[in-house]
Amino acid sequence: MATILESLLGSCANKLKDIITNEAILILGVEEELAELLRRVELIRCCIYDAEKRRTKELAVNNWLGQLRDVIYDVDEMLDMARCKGSKLLPDHPSSSSSKLAACKCLSISSCFCYIGSRRDVAVQIRILNKKIENISKDKIFLTLNSSTQPTGKGSTSKLIRSSNLVEPNLVGKEIIHSSRKLVDLILAHKESKSYKLAIVGTGGVGKTTLAQKIYNDQKVKRSFRQQAWVCVSQDYSEVTLLKEVLRNIGVHHEQGETIAELQRKVAETINGKSFLLVLDDVWHPNVWMDLLRPALHETTAGVLLLTTRDDQIAKRIGVEHTHQVDLMSVEVGWELLWKNMNIDKEKEVQNLRNTGIEIVRKCGRLPLAIKVIASALAGRDVTENEWKKFLEKYASSQSMFSDETEGVLYLSYDELPHRLKQCFLYCALYIEGTIILRREITMLWIAEGFVEEKQGQLLEDTAEEYYYELIHRNLLHPDSVIFDQAECRMHDLLRQLACYISREECFIGDVETLSGKNMSKLRRVNAISKKGKVVLPRMDKMEIKVRTFLVVNGPRRIDDTLFKKFLLLRVLVLNYSLVQSIPDYIGKLIHLRLLNLDYTSISCLPESIGSLKNLQVLSLRWCENLHSLPWATTQLCSLRRLVLVCTKINQVPKGIGKLKFLTDLRAFPVGDGSDNVDMQDGWQLEELSSVSQMRFLGLVRLERVTHCSTNTVLTDKKHLKELRLFWTERGEEPYTEEDVSNAQNVLEQLIPPRNLENLTISRFFGRRYPTWLGTSCLSSVIHLLLTDLRSCVELPPIGQLPNLKYLKIDGAYAVTKVGPEFVGCRNSDPVWNELVAFPKLEWLIIMDMPNWEEWSFFEEETAEDEGGEDGAAEIRKDDVRSAGYQLFPRLMVLDLFNCHKLRALPRRLGEDTASLKELRLIGTNNLKALEDFPLLSELLIIQKCESLERISNLPQVTELRVHGCPNLSHVEGVGSLQQLGLGEDMQEISSCWVSGLQEQHQRLHGDDLDIYTLSTSWTEGAVHLSGQSMMRHTKLRRPVNVEGAQNHYNLQVRNVVMGDFAVKFRVRSRIDGFNWALVAVYGAAQPELKAEFLADLVRICGSSERRVGTKVPSGYGANSFEGNI
Template identity: 25%
Template sequence: MAASCSRAGGAAAASVPQGWPRTARAPPQQHREGLGSGCKLLACRRHRRRVGPSGVAANCSRRQWVADVCSAVSIRPRFEGLMAPYVQKLITDMAEEEVSMLLGVSSEITKLEDNMEGSRIKELNQRLDEIRRGAAEFNFLANIRSSRNRRTIADAEHSSSLKSMSEFDETAIVGEKIERDTKELAQVLLSDENHHDLKVVSIVGMGGMGKTTLAQKIFNEPTDQKHFKVKVWLSITQQFDEAELLRTAIEHAGGVLGGAQDKTLPTRNLTDAMSVGRFLLVLDDMWSDKAWSDVFCVPARKASQKQLGSRILITTRLEHLAPMMGEYFHQHHVRPLDIEDAWSLLKKQLPPDQVVGIDRLKNIETEILKKCEGLPLAIKVIGGLLSTRYPSERDWNVVLTCPTWSVAGLPEQLDSRIYLSYEDLSPQLKQCFMYCSLFPKGEEILEDVVVPMWISEGFIQPPDESSSHEHGLEEMATEYYRELIRRNLIEPAVKYSLTGYRCTMHDVVRTFAEYMARKESVVVVDDRQAATCGCRDGSKLVRHLSVGQTISAVEWVILQKQKSLRTLIIRSSIKFQPGDTLRSFSSLQVLFIHAPASAADFKSLRFLQLESLPCCTQLPDGLCFLPCLQVLVVKDAPAIKRIGPEFQAPSCLSAGHTAAALAPAFPKLRDLQLVGLCEWEEWEWNDDGCEQQQGSAKATIAMPCLERLEIQNCKLSYLPLGLASVNRQALRRLHLYDLTNLTSVENFPSVVKLDVFRSPKLKRISGLSSLHMIRIVSCPNLEVLEGVPSLDSLALQDQTMEALPGYLRAVNPRYLRLHCSKKLYKSLSSPGSSEWNKIRHIEKHDISYNEN
């Protein structure tokens, strides 16, 4: 999800044009008020004492104490997201000051009396007394962040934060060794030795050693680009779906996808696709030879007989894997980085303003790097942590001497360096980080998916109990997402390295996150887990459940046992029985499924994504009656050609015309995304009927809170009148991508940001009186841009453009960013040219072109 523009907080931020890739800021400052006026804090004096490391076990006990507090107020679920971060912050701050904070919620209970029964209040008091007594039992471990050095959004904005990234992760590429390894292995792939045999090249090393980075660099080598006509990169999960793996391989190889139920036809199609030319097949992170023997062995061998010199490149932790594949093989062991390369890699993780003069800290950093043991992942994570510190001997020494480097009780397979970085996160950011573990390996973490999930879960809270509309919870959540990227806890996917829109989580980091979230989160990835939903212990309170693409369908009756679920993510088939319903999940806040269900039963639902609907010809009618739904995503529904008025039908059309008739359709929907409805041609939406009946257009307009709308890849020629209603005050951002038949965008007076990409028939944009920023990409027939008096930033991109459009004379933005053809660029380089005269009235320009 593209972050909306916000006011600049420092010189670095102010120099970046709005709406284009920019450095991210640290997460917003966490306010100590936290619980607001509804709860009060009782303070008592306490002797200050040094507290030593108590290990993971003690931390788990502390987290359990926090969970008890959250559970005590779970009668009102919204308080959990509010209290948990605050209570955790109290824990980390107690050892720093001579104050011990105890929770008192008498005023909150008073406020809730109207909504609770007397017996429940008595029970709540008893539980809070137990929690209050439990608080005194803990010796709290001070966080390694000192109160003086803890960075907030205000001071973070004075330095660059997000490093710039190229086609793949350049921040992991350092030193001559990786260059030598790349050239050596590229030569092995290209060599004519055993030319007639299919050769396997295996990169072996422990987790976090940089195997994938080396493979990526080889994959992108110019010599390989010329030598191999067909190149396929696949990440292999431990529990993979054969059909999905085949489909992905065919797609990457440029082949034809078949519709057969068995794998005979897809296997043949993959063979044909790889037989077009000499191929390079990369199988990243293999844990066994099963993917090779069951899926790729036959098509690869057959295709290699037609295309001599084809190669297989694998990355693995297992030395014996390559010999098991039964082909001629070459094995390369990745070694730890030496101290100079490690130092270079660490410096790449720091903002540019911190790198200047950093060599004065090399002695301290040498000691820090020794603790990283030459592992690139560990160095990147610690580098991300150090990037939040002022580069001084004192601040870096705090990190060096932190006892968390060797925490007791951490399982052997987990990396204590990641625990060090985790402990440095704010309580809210810890929740967001652990939540990312619900996306299993092979699933990308999309910004516009996970950000609204965090918000719906209550992880993101506005300061001073302000409304989300006033203070922008989405912007705050987006800053958290960027902070996780900056700390290298999630990493941008290859194609989205510049924007970070799609991210992945390294296996080593994911394993750690799953462990830290194990008390309340379960990820089901195989049939054995599916039989119990990963919950062998019946006493386990599961709040977040993610069901991956298991081979067998999951029994719905097993899911229904998890009555405390707040997040349910389903990517697998579900076995329903007569009488099965969705009413068991009364606390559900986030639902992510691949097919539509009886969503109207989810009265508390805030986030809903419907994805991969090849046979769906219309959207469910009842979605508009969900009272709490805030985010709706419909993705990949190619059979839908029309969306009728029943989709956004106002409640006044329901039978009875009672008091419920006053409620609008989608009353709290903030974000609507309609993506991949490639045959969608008509959207019928007119609010006139109900407005006339009720006499109050504002009260009955559908989607009155809609702030963001994204439409991508469809055949709409116009946007409906109901969407462009003059009474629509909340809509701020409108994103239109690949609308090939769209002819105009008109009359959206509240929109401040507009994206129009790849709409070749677009001719007119007008009537956007509040528009602040617009980006126009590959819209060659646009003739009119008018009615935009507030326009501040205009970005125009068309590499085929040889003359500037005439509408540039009629607008007066402060900033123009232009990406055009080389011919036009040269013309604009002459200040007196006719093309330059079209934009000379604009204050600031940024003009570029591509050589190719």
């Protein structure tokens, strides 16, 4: 039952072992004192498990553990201080000698005096700590403790499969499936009502949210409402934050500092005259509807409110018309859920454990959440009667801590965690209930707090990601199902409550002004939430603040000016979105600081004192639009691991980025030619990256400024590099010279990536030929490949033989007119072509904005008779030459073709070989006349704005067809499995000649009516999520649009965002160097046309001389959605 302290002791012991041989410590000569400190820590560590078992029953033991925890934190902070003081004494090129004498000889006389003073300061601190630990070890409590260690199971899964199937929702219960169908029918029956309200009621963890999600994501529901919003309310909701979340869901931008009344008015204006579905998840107070949202939604023409709550009285006070009670799982279904979530294939494998298993299910209160969590814990043990009974015995002993059985069960799952994961799990409680947890953020927070253990030959970031995926594997974090690599997750409120309870003595979430100075002095981690406009710290008098993590993330707030002077022990400081305009010089005193996040703030400069932060690992400056340069001292941040410059205007940078040996993540690296004569330069040279060998993520921007690169090995030796993004900047109307084109080609040719690369983006490359390494074994590990705005290349690259490629997006290959054998990576003339597999692992293929693309084939034409034909039939036959051994797209599940206006036909082999194809979308393929012979397409076909299309036939397995904007479609046949047919309003007349035949066929084959529904004229498809980002389907308006009242002409770009919303972007001719598109606004209307009200907003935003170009992305969409455009 070891909790925070066990983890802290283990971490402290490891740090002491490592630091004793550190040069910065050797030069101080305190290694003997540190060795004694280590001995005492290890002695106490042996008894901590027994102390933790007794703490709930014996107050004296609990107090003793509290004293010990404070001392161990002091040790941790002393180690930072010692390393800092020792580092200041090291020469620029420290001696490799390990003796104090050798170290002192290399110092000057003045440095020797500093050495003596520093050694004395550190030695005194160590002696004080040794004495404190000695007193703790002499305490009578310690003398009664037994030396023992926590028993463990088979251990954890360190290498986990990172796919969407990692935690399969393999059994949500027949009850939920049945209930969802019933409630969907109920909602649809009342979709025309002015305001229909229904509630899902049940105890925590019973599956209310799961049921609501199934209803919310039901396709019939999505089609029935113009606007939908999902809001997690929670107990301590912020009215402003909740209204902003509604606006974010319906795609409306909000300003910082807007009042509740202003936000309510925006909601009302947006949904005026539209049908609306609102889901309020986890409602604890009726006022959230009655006082806050009902007034804002009274203008909706038809609206349905679906809420989930634990209290049926809440539902009654809100006035719901229907209440659905979610009951506990039956024992039988719970038992099935238990063994299936242990990755056991058949019940007979655990039949002998059935009785014990059912007892476990009962102890879990028959709650799905608890059963799944316990199943994950049992999966780490031997599948034997003895092990399962031990588990029950352990549950019985821990139950005394909790009044509720479920809490005891969930605690048991926590208790089974290795100590390295316990702190990571508890840290997630700092996130407000319902908040999305981003993998890239939480892992760096864990590293900054020192929770991640070093592994031989492995970067800390890789180890931290293993921790993240293991918590998901154990069902303690719940990943977002639409993000393929599980880059986003949430923590269930019951698990969060458990984490808050365990860490209650150290963590606080709320308004810090309400705390007493005494309580504040005990805290180590704080998420400051204030309903006021400023975060105010409590009066502390002479008490020391020991906070290590301080977060201000809940909207724009001013910060108490004394923050940087009072919080001297900070390791993590997150001030994103806060109203911080300057950083004081005093920040250099925060020697323990590991992570500084200033995203979305208005700072215009960073002080040179930042160079004193020798422990700083993360500096994030995303969307700091007023920041134009980095201080010279940036290169002194010797521990820096992540530097984020995304969406900044930073151009002036210090020479010497290569000094930062530990950099693993460098986003939006501004490239330039630099200079040999000054400390500051106009962008960094590519060669400066050569010495940074631990890079995992690298984004290079403004590559057009590189005139030469002296080596082609800048990237090849980076064995940890997983993601590479390469961006050039468009010139707009100014043409590229031959020298420009040649230079771009040569630079890209020299940027040879390492073989371990998994994610590659190339954007706005204006060369005419691809690098020779694209499609070769250099990319043998690549999983994601994005090629965007490649304006001059006349062919697609030969990437069909990349063995691990799963996701491919090609956007804006404007010069391509024909796609042939080169794309799949071989030609008929190749000796082994008929033995190859093209795109062997590709699952998603998105091709968009190729307006000149006419032909698509996989093999070279062999007979002249295949030429000709006006209906596309000849084009289909071109690649009809067969090879028994050749395979195409064996795993392709989704194929999207957008705005390929001249494409005449799809290759026949495409339909016949794609055995795994589930979804096919054709939007804007205006020249396509026939879509035939996709016998294996099994789920969804979407056809939109294909004006020449006349025939759809031989798609026998398709279950849903949506058609819009196809005025010549006169034949639809061979779709015997069709269950749902969606027709645009413009399709009513032309479809009359074939709909009746489909209805008769469905009645004959299935005995009931075909489900036919109408798509509104504005219907368009939403976004596809890929690797934590939105791969946006969009329509570009190429011609300049003159917006009356605006100061310039703008090229408008309309992009679909999540759930049919879209963002309007504009490109300014006098563009900011290095940036093309600036986000103007996000609107909640699922249509690509710019209506008058949208233009009015454009005038307001673009026409104002006081407004900065580039409104920030609303919280929740995240900068990531648009990051690829910088």
